[in-house]
Amino acid sequence: MATPAAGLLTGCAMGGDDDSGDDSAGRGEKTAENPFGVKADAPLEVVIFNGGYGEEYAKAHEAMYSEKYPNAKITHSSTQEISKTLQPRFVDGSPPDVVNNSGAGQIDPGALVSQGALADLGELLDAPSLDVPGKKVRETLLPGVVEVGSYDGRFHVLNISYTAYGIWYSTKLFADRGWEYPRTWDDHIALCRTIKAAGIAPWTYAGKHPRYMSWPVISTAVKLGGLDVAKNIDNLEPNAWTSDAMRTAADAWHQIVKDQFILPGTPGLDHVQSQTEWCRGKAALISCGSWIENEQKAVTPAGFDMAIAPTPSLGAGDKLPFEAIRGTAGEPFIVPAKAKNVAGGLEYFRTVLSMRGAKDFTQKVSALSVVAGAAEGATLPPGLTTVVKALDASGANGFNWVYNNYYRKLERELVDAACGEFFSGRIGPADFLAQCQKGADMIAQDSSLKKYKRA
Amino acid sequence: MRHGKYPLIIAFLVPPLVLYGVFVLSPYLQAFQISTTDWLGYSADANSVGLDNFVQLLRDDYVWNAIKNNAILLALVPVLTIALGLFFATMLNMGGRAGRAGVVGVRGTAAYRLVYFFPQVLSVVIIAVIWQQVYHPNAGLLNAALKPLGIDGPSWLGDPRTAFWCVLAVMVWANVGFYVVLFGAAMQAIPRDIYEAVLLDGAGRLVTLRRVTIPLLWDTVQVAWIYLAIAALDGFILVQRMTDGGPNFSSDVIGLRMYNTAFGSDTKFGYASAIGVVMFFLTLSVAVLALRASRRDRIEFS
Structure with a gap:
């Protein structure tokens, strides 16, 4: 009786020593088809903020991921309290693979970066797009998307919706x-x-x-x-x-x-x-x-x-x-540095940023995707139609701030x-x-x- | 018999003590430890910084501003709530004029008692949301009621001159009902013949309340005082929901400061724990002081 209680009493909310952040163990062979070296059967855990956009769009993205990796078990969950739900898991070093860090309960992204809690998503930008032939993911994005997710030159946060x-x-x-x-x-x-x-x-x-x-x-x-x-x-x-x-x-x-x-x-x-x-x-x-x-x-x-x-x-x-006009990317997604399947997280983002994934997102949540041209052919509500026009007219004159x-x-x-x-x-x-x-x-x-x- | 006593006692005592140790004591102890670190909450890295957090806290104007507001709450909420609670309980229990005047309640006592208790049944968040709408500057109940009187009401929660007092009023409103019932129950326990004797001596209602009822209720009032003092040092939920500490920090309280430092706009868990530790000692001292200050000789009915 005394031993577990003593363990609990001395156990600390701050967690113990952490293992190294090297995730190479969780990766398979890198190929042109599989630039991040995703292990085909590695499970993927996705946590979605269930807010204005709901969670259906994410389930669709997960289904697309499953098409490519049918043997990967995907665990989907959603919450409105990202910070309270996930803080203990960040601390004990077992965070999910993909987190939609959004809403009022968002975890301060600057703090996450400063504590080395986020994986560098740079690889994602230089990987080929899933379905836009001949283009890297970086080249399919609207202007400012990389900048707003970058901290001291490293791309840590992928924002998937474009906001004016x-x-x-x-x-x-x-x-x-x-x-x-x-x-x-x-x-x-x-x-x-x-x-x-x-x-x-x-x-x-x-x-x-x-x-x-x-x-x-x-x-x-x-x-x-x-x-x-x-x-x-x-x-x-x-x-x-x-x-x-x-x-x-x-x-x-x-x-x-x-x-x-x-x-x-x-x-x-x-x-x-x-x-x-x-x-x-x-x-x-x-x-x-x-x-x-x-x-x-x-x-x-x-x-x-x-x-x-x-x-x-x-x-x-x-x-x-x-x-x-001020245009910027919102609805942040991250891959924690200590995620078990960092490669899977990157591949999931590549799915989200495929033309198919982006069009599906635009259609499902009536918001603009950060992928250029994803709104073409979609029927948008009146307000969003004016947003598309305003962003077009603003073009290269668009600006943003990130403080x-x-x-x-x-x-x-x-x-x-x-x-x-x-x-x-x-x-x-x-x-x-x-x-x-x-x-x-x-x-x-x-x-x-x-x-x-x-x- | 003696043989079987200890296993029984242990069987009953150990589980609650273990639960208390794990879920109450250990988090407290950890908070003390975390308060001496610079932990930022999302990694296992934390460096011990000694008492730096407390030194910084001494110079933090925002914390002092919040403590000032809690001090005002502490000075006013218990007094107002107990005064109103005693007044209503008296009216409900001995305010009526009929028959043996002074020893029955006003007409409709049962209905009033029910209505006063309503806020106690609602969750604090619901209370905050309801009052947020009552205080709505253009569509709210309050300004709608003032309009026919030719008064353009202020924007209540949007004005630093009124926001804090609006929250304070809701705090009193939400608490009074419970104490009406509590004091009412205690009054019922006071023997009627004492009142009859007092009335024969020609005492009015106010004198009866001051000289007879309150002294006889003193134990209950004391308990109420401590509960309310602790509540006044908190106030977090109402403030967070109704004003989020604004405008311009005018309605900030220390609980909200702690919350925002850890979960809101910062992730400084070490510093927030230091605020929590200060709050712990403040609450403890206030409870002890309230007990001391209100200590009087016990009156027992024989």
């Missing part, structure tokens, strides 16, 4: 009223006046997650000052948040606060509540990513026809054109709080940027956090 961030409006509301989405800042302010005069609030936002409004502010600054604005923020450069471009952008956005263009009570609404006010026609514009259409499915009135648009241009001096992946706390807690103060009118633009900068400096000085460099 912009301003959303109802084309029906705008057509009915004869409004047009503004291309310049002055037109935007003029339109806000018109909308307000019509008895509708021009703006609302996720009051309890005000970081949603940091996206248009930073987008405006990047379009004004160029890509370095975002890169400096990502690299925690001194005074990156208080750069001239950020100042001008914050000053501009302060206008919608000063002129009371924001739906009263917005600071008390969470993201779904504010998006619902928007769907009910109480507000005309909202900042969100392309998941909004799925998220609001249940309450969007028929014929609402939501559309995404880039942030308005500040003026002729902008470095990027009006069409430039939110590197330093989750900076966006989720610190910039979030500053945005809340700014957009509810309690602080002005200078204090807003100073508060963001203070947060960034705090992260920069925190020696317990690994710092990443964006190239």
Whole structure:
């Protein structure tokens, strides 16, 4: 009786010594058909985040994997609490082979990388695509997919869905009223006046997650000052948040606060509540990513026809054109470094990124795949159709930032709080940027956090 | 008889003690150990850093801000809840005017008692979700009720001036029902003839409550005080669901700080454990102080 109890008492949540991260034992022979050396009978364990996309799409990918490796036993499970479910398994060195690290319970990816918990997915990029002849996997991906999943030059996180961030409006509301989405800042302010005069609030936002409004502010600054604005923020450069471009952008956005263009009570609404006010026609514009259409499915009135648009241009001096929009890959997948079947995990990703896998994903979840051209021929809902168009128009001018992946706390807690103060009118633009900068400096000085460099 | 005693005692005592040791004591001990490391939670690597986490904690403004809020909760939640609980219990048990005035409850006592107990039946998460809707600035019950009075209500949970107090109010609301029932049951145990004697002496209701009922209920009040003090040092679920500590950390509590440090925006399990250890000692001291401060002579009915 005493022995097991004593064992448990001294046993530690932090696990014991770990074995080496070398996974060559789990690999078979590498061939052209099998570039990662997958053992045909090696079992594969996949854990899916059961959120907006559900899990059916993943089951389809698993079935495709089984076609090629019929003797591999696939264990599928899904959860909404990735971090709580999997943390003990990371610690004791027996994580699953493929993890869809997503949702509110996502494990901080920067922390995983810094603790060496993730396999390097570089091999995947240079392997030939499964069904796009003559192309490597890398060449089938949309721009930015590799960059957003890379930490200090190593590709660790594969994001499988392509997301655009912009301003959303109802084309029906705008057509009915004869409004047009503004291309310049002055037109935007003029339109806000018109909308307000019509008895509708021009703006609302996720009051309890005000970081949603940091996206248009930073987008405006990047379009004004160029890509370095975002890169400096990502690299925690001194005074990156208080750069001239950020100042001008914050000053501009302060206008919608000063002129009371924001739906009263917005600071008390969470993201779904504010998006619902928007769907009910109480507000005309909202900042969100392309998941909004799925998220609001249940309450969007028929014929609402939501559309995404880039942030308005500040003026002729902008470095990027009006069409430039923030596009990035989301819905992260990882292969843990200590997975038993790393090769199987890589092969699973190759299946996901095959044209067949990508088309199936697009069809099943009504979201864009990161594989270029996967949306061709698919019937997409109205909002997503505008996303495809916006990304097309943006093309090579598209931009992104990644500090939110590197330093989750900076966006989720610190910039979030500053945005809340700014957009509810309690602080002005200078204090807003100073508060963001203070947060960034705090992260920069925190020696317990690994710092990443964006190239 | 003596021969069979020990096996029996051991058979009954050992399983619960082992369970307690494994599931309560050992995690506590581990948390103490983890709090002296820089463990980041997703690998087996952890270096001992001594008391660094605690030193850092002393200088962490966000933690102090959370502790300040817990201190306010500690000062107000028990007092308000017990005051309201005693008031309602008194009304339900001796507030009526009919017959032997002062010793029966107001009309509809049974129904009130049921209604007061409702929040206790709901899970805390449900309570948080319900109140989130009540506090909805545009479509919520509260501002809808204020509108006919010509008042444009604030955005409640969205305003740092009100958010924390909104949560505090819900905390009191959620707890009062239980203590109404608890105090009510204790009042029932007070012999009626004491009240009759007091009434003959011409004491009013307030004096009766202050001089007779509360002293006789003191043991129960003391227990309530400790429970509520511990609850006030927590408050995690309500805050996390209703405001997530915002806006701008105005409603943060120490439990949420610990959670976010480990599972939320950071994965600093070592530092979070240090916060947990501090919380442990705070709660322990508060419980001991509450016991000490409220110690009085026991009154026994003969």
